[in-house]
Amino acid sequence: MLGEGIIQGLVETARNFFGSYVEKDRLTTVQYPEERLPLPEASRVFPFLLYDGKDPDAGLRCVACQICEKECPPRCIHIEKSKDKKPDFVGKMQVYPAVFDIDVSVCMSCQICVEVCPFDAIRMDKVFELSTDNRFRKLLYTKKELSKPNEYYQKIHPLEAAETDERRAKEAEEAKAKAAAAEAAAKAKAAAAAATPPVGEASGNGAAAPAKLAETKGSPQ
């Protein structure tokens, strides 16, 4: 019968139309600014920098190794190393980024910087409402705008953050244990050096000095 196919199609449309009043599956529209869907855990937008504790400058995890800068496919990261050093989370002296800029108008949210970072310093943010009236200055994020506390990371990526925190706590503990062991070894060595009878009169001082040097060298690790 001519028109049968058309009627069959209209039955489908009618089923969808009336079904949308009863089935949630057929009415998927969300009234966006008022109503929001929760983002999945893995969701990513642009990268940000993590810091521990309260002070963004002292706690910044980034050590300006520039791996992300080199690996970034569109080269949107710009890093300048500092001249001086500051202690990191295990107490080792590290340089820090004097300048850390991300041009988010170039960034393509590929997450490669996060993957390659060996210091868990850079992670992906979930904020997506970033429109601005200045496409140059306001889309170039500086270190100040990028630094966000670890608590924020724990809030947006709870599972990932828990895993990272656990690993870092373990690393810090191991480093502490290693430092303590090194200290003990240095002390033992110093004690041994002191116990050995000096050959000459002046070498008593000489034996103590290298032991002290070893101690200072060993402790930050």
Next chain:
Amino acid sequence: MRDALLDRPVYEPEEGEIMEVSMGPHHPSTHGVFRMDVKLEGERVMKLKPVFGYLHRNHEKIAEHGAYLAAIPYTDRLDYLCSMTNNWGYVLAVEKLAGLQVPERAEYLRVIVAELTRFQNHAGLIGFLLQDMGASGTPLMYAFREREKILDLFESLSGARMMCNYMRFGGLRVDATKEWLDEVRALIALLPGFVDEFEALLRANEILMARTQGTGVLPRELAINASVTGPMLRASGVNYDIRKVDHYGVYDRFSFKVPLGEHGDVYDRYMMRLLEMRETVKILEQALKDIPEGPVMDPKVRLRGLRPKAGEAYGRIESPKGELGFFLISDGTGNPYRYRVRPPCMINLTILEDMCLGHNIADVVIILGSVDIVLGEVDR
């Protein structure tokens, strides 16, 4: 066959009868920035010249100047509707080049995400094709409603809905959780119902049949000679599917049919996508049943600073649009010496004139729609 190609109607201008129309680059029916120089006699197409390159982004040269890892997010942007399959084509080429092994679970997950991609691409394509024919909105909205569910799955797996950047040479970036696999199972239980509904909507529609049957016929021999691949080739009746021919991944473990057309017209190409969607669901069911436990990434693979030995490799997959191939030459350094993409869309598009000649200008729109182009891949 060459004679038949040369035998096509030749443009002979007649006084005041031929009109030249430039369709595009900003025309809603061209699916992006694509132009067709059409010469018309009344409504009839006398000559058609596809002009592309408006979206050229220098993909191949950028990839040659970056590391092997850095090219993966760029491949997402080739065919931006199917980033998962693009990733797979590239990582397959790198794996062949560097001789890397992929864990079992990663192979299964690759099949799952690639088949989900195929499903959403075909659903979207049919929606757009019917929209081009004047079924404004309704089929497209139904298609996008399903596509949305698949994109949500991609987002919870890889972090992004369209630019997934999920695969790595030697495996995958992240493993799928058990909950994610359960969500996929729940979704694919619903998909056959959606295909039935989508098919009943317009399949037997008399207007659609009158419009598409016999329109834009691509003869079998011409399709082979023009190296057309994918659903377009199979709609012309050629049994050629890289999943069956090349046995990449773990496709030889699944039983599925390759649907074939007979007439090679727009209607056959439309039906081909519907039938492939059904086969896709079958593959997904089998893959989700058999997926093993284990790692998804070979721990020995160096993602950063990969330096394959000097040599060359060609990795090809059956992307939703056809044969997607990546050709790589390594000279032993950290970036490819030569990187070349074989884009299925562009090669399928070269045959556009032969399909359009003698048809009305309104048919050009649906013939182009049935080719299934994405300009990101045509122009690269």
